[in-house]
Every structure is written in C-alpha cells, then in structure tokens.
Amino acid sequence: MTDHGAGAPLRLITIPFSHYCDKARWALDRAGVPYREEGHLPLAHALPALRAGGRRTVPVLVTRSGALADSTDILRYLDAFVPAGRALFPRAPDALRAEVESLEERFDRDLGPATRRVVYFHLLPDEAAAFSLMARSFRSPEGGAAAPPPWFGPRMFRAYFPVARAVMRRAMRIEAASAERSRGEIRAAFDAVNERLRDGRPFLAGDRFSAADLTFAALAAPVLLPEHHPVPLPALAGLPAALRALVEALRAEPAGAFGLRMYREQRARRAADAAA
Structure with a gap:
C-alpha cells in the first residue's frame, strides 16, 4: 500500500482532546505512518x-483510497502497515483474535461514551475549565503545541461556549441520570479489566500489546488523565471535587494503573522505536 508514501501524509481530522481521536492518533504514531492532524473545536469539527x-463525527482519517470515519476501522487499516508480530489485531482468525476483537468492541461501545459523558457532565458547567481544556489542546502537524484559531479568545469563547454546551448536552444526552448510568458502565468495564489482571498478565489478551489494550487505555484516559497523553489534559487539582474523587479512585485500581502504564510504556512508541 502506498498511502503513506513520502510527500503524501495522511490527514487526521480531530477534536484534539477527544479520546476516540487519540485512539486513532496512537495507532498512527505506533505504525510510524506520516500524517497531518487537523484539529477543531467541538461543533466546528462537523x-x-x-x-x-x-x-459529523471524528476522527476521520483521509487516505488516497478514501476516508475512514470510525476509530476501529482506522486501527484495522493501519495494521496493514506493520509486521504481523506488531499488528493490533492478531492476523490469524483464531480464539485470541476473537478475544481481542470482543474486548475492543466492548470498550469502544460502552466505555468510550461513558467516560465522555461523565467528564462532560462535570466540566461543562465550569466555563473556565472548558476554556483551558480547549485552548491547550491544539497540536501542530509535528505534534507540538499549535495556536488555537484566531477568533478563540476569552471574549469570543464566552459567546461560542453556551451554544456549544447546549448542543453537546443535547446530542450526547448529558444529564444527571445519564451520567449516573455512565458511571455504572465505567464501573463494569473497570471491574472486568480488574478481573482479567488478577492473574498478573501484562496485557489484556495474549502476551503482547493489542487493540484491546490500546482501546481501553485511550477510552479510559478522560477518567485517568495519564501524564503521557499527547494533548494536555486538565490538572487533577483543578477538577470539580466529584470528578477529582472519581479519577483518584480509578487510578488506584489495577485497571487504572494498567491504563496509566499503557500510556507510559506504549503510547510514545513508533514503529522504528519498536524495531530498534
């Protein structure tokens, strides 16, 4: 395949701090495939x-052969660029592959929406926290910090944010009852991972890093706030008290420690690093 040839980087359309976007970004970084990220604010991304x-959702990966608009499809697409021993989904259609696919699908379907809803439920009422998160989240094509759009100053943000907040609450059904249900879904996912880790295994399925590990860590990131996340996430001390207590409790569990370890040990690796 030639989509990642020299002079022709892929394009990744994102909301930079989105956990689904970092799921796709992580796979791109790991595969060592050149890409250019185009970050947008919520609503402005559509x-x-x-x-x-x-x-109307992100991430979207634009390749020479078309666009991929689902994070799992992006992971599968990028597996074509790495050796079989480093593929996120085992190549052979056996029990291990079915296990990885089942875990990845569960985290993608249940954990991702739940962590997003719970965090937004606590952060959206806080205009200052929302401004800090959005203003610090832009990345340059080289992966460093980039300036937010020219209009994105405190005055314009105050006009933009109430509309964005209302639309986000309606679109993602962010309310007290749904947030409480989402806390239950987070609890169920963490309990399942805690149980898997009881035997001391280093990864969730098999003996090497897979789509199951990447997807759990990326989609749990909003409630773990890993230090090695490529986009600056809110500081623990600045979170609302209820959200801070949840993050601290989840970090202390085996599943939380596992997600943090995946960011610490696996997130920054590229294909060349692993080969070396």
Whole structure:
C-alpha cells in the first residue's frame, strides 16, 4: 500500500482532546505512518469531517483510497502497515483474535461514551475549565503545541461556549441520570479489566500489546488523565471535587494503573522505536 508514501501524509481530522481521536492518533504514531492532524473545536469539527468524506463525527482519517470515519476501522487499516508480530489485531482468525476483537468492541461501545459523558457532565458547567481544556489542546502537524484559531479568545469563547454546551448536552444526552448510568458502565468495564489482571498478565489478551489494550487505555484516559497523553489534559487539582474523587479512585485500581502504564510504556512508541 502506498498511502503513506513520502510527500503524501495522511490527514487526521480531530477534536484534539477527544479520546476516540487519540485512539486513532496512537495507532498512527505506533505504525510510524506520516500524517497531518487537523484539529477543531467541538461543533466546528462537523463540517471539516463531512468535507473530508466522513460523517459529523471524528476522527476521520483521509487516505488516497478514501476516508475512514470510525476509530476501529482506522486501527484495522493501519495494521496493514506493520509486521504481523506488531499488528493490533492478531492476523490469524483464531480464539485470541476473537478475544481481542470482543474486548475492543466492548470498550469502544460502552466505555468510550461513558467516560465522555461523565467528564462532560462535570466540566461543562465550569466555563473556565472548558476554556483551558480547549485552548491547550491544539497540536501542530509535528505534534507540538499549535495556536488555537484566531477568533478563540476569552471574549469570543464566552459567546461560542453556551451554544456549544447546549448542543453537546443535547446530542450526547448529558444529564444527571445519564451520567449516573455512565458511571455504572465505567464501573463494569473497570471491574472486568480488574478481573482479567488478577492473574498478573501484562496485557489484556495474549502476551503482547493489542487493540484491546490500546482501546481501553485511550477510552479510559478522560477518567485517568495519564501524564503521557499527547494533548494536555486538565490538572487533577483543578477538577470539580466529584470528578477529582472519581479519577483518584480509578487510578488506584489495577485497571487504572494498567491504563496509566499503557500510556507510559506504549503510547510514545513508533514503529522504528519498536524495531530498534
């Protein structure tokens, strides 16, 4: 495949601090595939995503052969660029592959929406916290910090944010009852991972890093706030008290420690690093 040839980087359309976007970004970084990230604020992301050939959601990965608008599809696509021994999904259609696929699907379906809803439930009422998160989240094509859009100052943000907050609450059904249900879904996912880790295994399925590990860590990141996340996440001390207590409790569990370890040990690795 030649989509990642020299001079032709892929395009990744994102909301930079989105955990689903970091799931895709992590796979790109790990595969060592050149790409250019185009970050947008919530709501402002919809039109670029559609224009890129995706839906109204991100991430969208634009390749020479078309656009991929689902994070799992992006992981599968990138597996074609790595050796079989480093593929996120085992190549052979056996029990291990089925196990990885089942775990990845569960985390993608249940954990990701739950962590997003719970964090937004606590952060959206806090205008200052929301501004800090959005303003610090932009990345340059080289992966460093980049300036937010020219209009994104405190005055314009105050006009933009109430509309964005209302739409996000409605679209993601962010309310007290749904947030409580989502806490239960987080609890169920962490309990399942805690149980898997009881036997001392280093990874969730098999003896090496897979899509199951990447997906759990990436989609748990909003309630773990890993230090090695590529986009600056809110500081623990600045969180609302209820959210801070949840993060501290989850970090202390085996599943939380596992997610933090995946960011610490696996997140920054690229294909060349692993080969070396």
